[in-house]
Amino acid sequence: MRVLVVGGGGREHALCWKLAQSPLLTALWCAPGNAGIAEVARCVPIGATDIPALVAFAVEQRIDLVVAGPEAPLTIGLADACAAAGLRCFGPSAAAAQLEGSKSFMKQVADAAGAPTAAWARFSDSALARAYVRTTGAPIVVKADGLAAGKGVVVASSVEEAEAAIAEIMDDRIHGAAGAEVIIEECMTGPEISFFALCDGVTAVPFGAAQDHKRVGDGDTGPNTGGMGAYGPPPIFTAAMQAEVMARCITPVLADMAARGAPFRGVLFAGLMLTPTGPRLLEFNVRFGDPECQVLMLRLESDLLPLLVAACETRLHEVPVVWRDESAVVVVMAAEGYPGTPRRGTVIRGLEAADAIPRAKVFHAGTALRADGAVIAEGGRVLGLAATGTDLRHARDTAYAAVAAVDWPEGFCRGDIAARAVMPPTAATGE
Incomplete structure (x- = not known):
């Protein structure tokens, strides 16, 4: 099979590294790639959000599977454009990708599906958002509604800190258009877990968990980042917890998305908080985590390529997922x-x-x-x-x-x- 991976970060290097091991692979490209990816794939100087150029290249090279790495190309329609050109793409449609592209949409879906999540409110007016925080009190969580490269979340320990976050996100627009609206949530407590499920629009299968370290400094100090490290499997995330998350968060959300006419195909990444009352949903992402993907690919015994193809063809029930015992x-x-x-x-x-x-x-x-x-x-x-x-x-x-x-x-x-x-x-x- 001829495969094109879209993106150029550590996640994409891990995906390329694992795909390169598949006996089914005949050629591998990555757009735009990086210095490490160049060792296992042919790098193409096309930006990850240049949808017309990516699709034209895939058609020209007779690509059998496009694999979307980051969220941005998915939210602007990479999978849709591939489908229109007759190409298979591992990743959700733009409509389904709004599970990550809009935090308010994600919360609406979670509520409709009955998935346990934090109480929340949405604001497009910064003055009203600040008034809500003053009424609610702290600790409290402030999130830019749109995509902010993993940096649009502030866990405020005081009302003053929350108001400052609202001002930066909504008034100063430090995250650009992503800050046109904010979501303000109750602050849940407990360890965070990244859980992944492969989805084909109908079926979801568990695809491992990892624990990320978001803060820039030792001891979880300093500002949030895209992730400073990860490990897996997390000892605290038990088989019973996984079964509960599949039953309460993944399966009902998959059904709700199908009912909305936006069936989810790809990898659904559930950010979870292991609260004293059980796992609760922090957010959904619509792609592999970075750096969690590196942990998953190192531990995965199965050939990745047929799994991704099965997700595109509504055949996930046919392909087993096997992990290394390490x-x-x-x-x-x-x-x-x-x-x-x-x-x-x-x-x-x-x-x-x-x-x-x-x-x-x-x-x-x-x-x-x-x-x-x-x-x-x-x-x-x-x-x-x-x-x-x-x-x-x-x-x-x-x-x-x-x-x-x-x-x-x-x-x-x-x-x-x-x-x-x-x-x-x-x-x-x-x-």
């Missing part, structure tokens, strides 16, 4: 300045040494090749140093050994990815 950890290295303005153009060395460590894998995200062949930083989150192990401790130690092998003074990472999962609470948190 753990995986990924530590993100980011460029100085992230999650603000990252420093670009700095040279990264030691990648071969990191990749040579047994059971380690370097996933590229914001990298590029300079004319002289040097790998340089060209984004915020630049690398994912990942590893598998017989248990989380082994995987974590190996991932951090890979971090130590990288020579990049201008990069940084968190030092506590998966720490709570492998250490007693007092040792991991200092409490």
